[in-house]
Amino acid sequence: MNSDTPGRTTSAHEAVRACAVQAQQGATALARASDTAIDAAILGIAERVTTAQRMLVTANQEDLAAAASAGMSPALLDRLRLTGPRLDTMAAELRVLANVVHEPRDTVLEERPDGLTLWERRRPVGVIGANFEARPNVTLDIASQLLKSRNAGVLRTGSAALRSSQALLAHVVGPALSDAGLDPDVLQLVPHKDRSAAYALVSMPELVPLVILRGSGDSTRDLGREAARHGVRTLAHADGGAVLYVGAGADEKAAHQLITDSLDRLGVCNRLNLLLIDESVYDERLPGILEVLQRLGIAASLPPHAHPRGYEWSLDPQRAATVTVDKANGPLHAAQIANDETSGLAAGIATQDPAAATEFLDAYTGAGAFWNATTRLLDGFKLLRLPETGINIDRVPGPRGPVTFRDLYLRQYLVAPSSGPISRA
Known part of the structure; x- marks a missing residue:
């Protein structure tokens, strides 16, 4: 030794x-x-x-x-x-x-x-x-x-x-x-x-x-x-662990499809991990979102949480089929949560409102940002048409x-x- x-x-x-x-x-x-x-x-x-x-x-x-x-x-x-x-x-x-x-x-x-x-x-x-x-x-x-x-x-x-x-x-x-x-x-x-x-x-x-x-x-x-x-x-x-913010201006059907597309595999880093819903539509949108998660066989961890908000479920062998759900007070607040409480791998916004999307995308500083697109695209071949050695999320030049x-x-x-x-x- x-x-x-x-x-x-x-x-x-x-x-x-x-x-x-x-x-x-x-x-x-x-x-x-x-x-x-x-x-x-x-x-x-x-x-x-x-x-x-x-x-x-x-x-x-x-x-x-x-x-x-x-x-x-x-x-x-x-x-x-x-x-x-x-x-x-x-x-x-x-x-x-x-x-x-x-x-x-x-x-x-x-x-x-x-x-x-x-x-x-x-x-x-x-x-x-x-x-x-x-x-x-x-x-x-x-x-x-x-x-x-x-x-x-x-x-x-x-x-x-x-x-x-x-x-x-x-x-x-x-x-x-x-x-x-x-x-x-x-x-x-x-x-x-x-x-x-x-x-x-x-x-x-x-x-x-x-x-x-x-x-x-x-x-x-x-x-x-x-x-x-x-x-x-x-x-x-x-x-890893990706974030999706469902904004007040999101098309409900499109948001449900993004959730589905983001959970096609559970053991990967760019899958949906934290789902934020704008608080102005939280009560209205939550039932439909819970139905989607249930249909996919995914458990929703609802507030109050007994774990950090950015907890990465893919690393939990017993509970990988879980998504954390919470409220966000607008695009800027959602981006701040993604910046401060997750790995900074990827975050997306579902909305038909260009102003809300711009506010979110400008505020989020992670490696990949998405508007009405699944974070599963943050992958070498899907994004760049090339295999990858991995996804680097360091916050330094390079x-x-x-x-x-x-x-x-x-x-x-x-x-x-x-x-x-x-x-x-």
Whole structure:
């Protein structure tokens, strides 16, 4: 046991370091790979997701059986599950990503009067780590984004999804990289079930300077604090829970549809979590809204609440099928509640009144704001037509909202003679 990090075993630390070293050895070649090779590898992953479907589903069923025996909630089991249709969707998204045109590495910012040119150059980070729990689809989401941005990677998932993720790396990602002429070792999956491997991953700034933390609640926040202690930067997705404010000017039928659309899945971060109703129409609108929730099998937590107003129900295995309902005194008050009492992931307003919508949208400062649209759209592929590594809700400059390959570069300023040959590749 390593005494400076609670829960980290020497074997986990060594396993993560070995993966990081292997990934780093191929990072330079990956950074220089052609656009054609990168996109061929992603298309190869998409093809193998389809052809290896039976094998992938079998591995996933073993994970599902073990998780169910361990008492995993239905909402989390849904996140863990791989089905034929879900794998088909993943393959389709990968094909879309492969066909996204690569942006120039070098961009001219200024032709200076002193005969020099100022360029902005995009460089890969090198090796990026990723920690995620019972969501095997994230294995491909992150692997594909790392490839598209030419970054090597070390992926770590928990025991619940490890068989599924191992099958994806061994039978899909690795062979596709080899077929495209790329080193399969640039993408590593830590073969260690213990959570101590996650702490090891965020403790190696010299090998893995950036780690994507995709998870839920306290455990992910704790990893972020541990990363900061070691000087490792993170893109963290720990908290979620979306808000819908039903304004006084909302069309009742449209509001009911938004509620329904926002609760199609309960184990995801951008589902409806807090439903605010304008107090001027609260008594009038509440019965119809409760009927909608009842029809969907969702319990309404009505005031007075025995929990914080922004409590995230998707993280509560026993009560995930719950929505908090409360009053708001107008659009500004609703936005303030969303800003101050929720994670800041996403909030929407249902109204036919443009002035009310503008007041709400201008006041809300979270990562995604929606007017007569479901917060479920705050998703990489639904919003940006790209897979995502996660949704970052940090309130600091940098990538925010769904993080894609375009956010996984370092910016470098380059000054050179205007007459000199600088690659625009």
